Amino acid sequence: MDAFAVSENILAEEEKPDANGRQNTEETNKFQRAISSWRGIDLTNTIPKLDATASEIVANQRDALVQRKDLAQKTKDFRKLDDASKLTEYKGLLKGRT
CATH class of the missing domain: 1.20.5 (Single alpha-helices involved in coiled-coils or other helix-helix interfaces)
Incomplete structure (x- = not known):
């Protein structure tokens, strides 16, 4: 019973x-x-797991936003370069590195 x-x-x-x-x-x-x-x-164990996952998602979203803004700035800077410099800098822009 x-x-x-x-x-x-x-x-x-x-x-x-x-x-x-x-x-x-x-x-x-x-x-x-x-x-x-x-x-x-089993909510007592599930809630902390969901909280941790939510925190991780928020952190990843924040990182992605920062990276997108950084890439946008690098693209603006790349457009300002002369043609000779663009040939040497385009690989770094494609990889997302400086």
Whole structure:
């Protein structure tokens, strides 16, 4: 027997007919399955993992934004160079390095 079901009198409700005289077992079974699914999620361990993942995503987004701005600045500087300098500097621009 499920301790939660006993403490909440869920099993007792299964035996009682509803207003129409039918057993209420299908709804109770759905409820018990939902409760067991929530127990299987293990929120106490899942929440810290999700928080760490969210922090990592934010850090990666911040890094990507900085890198895009840096590349945009390098592209602007590259356009200002004369043709001879562009021939030597284009590889660094393609690789994203100076």
